[in-house]
Amino acid sequence: MPELRSFINGIRRDQAAVTAGLSTTWSSGQVEGQVTRVKLLKRMGFGRANLDLLRERIVLAA
Template sequence: MPAKAEQAHTLPARQSFARHLERDLDTVIAGLSLPWNSGVVEGHVNRIKMLKRQMVGRAGFELLRKRVLLYS
């Protein structure tokens, strides 16, 4: 193994990351192989966060709630 590759392999953060991947191997395999994803939900969360950022300092929760429900 080249010196740089060997050095990178011994980094504690990479080792920790690899251990966590191995511990959750079934979840990782399912996430990479199943056709389902959370893209639609993430899109809604992103939209709500955008509306929230636009309304900072403008109004209270009730108006934010109405906007979220109106644009669903």
């Protein structure tokens, strides 16, 4: 399967980062969750929202 082979090659190229990500206790999960939430709010207002409205929705959703 070419997709699986490509995935494995990518992991091998960056093996140090993969090992560090699996072995450290530090996590960026909370930050990633906030980024995902902001992206969702931005997509919901696509074509209608300017920066001021997006900022207001982010603050109100928090």
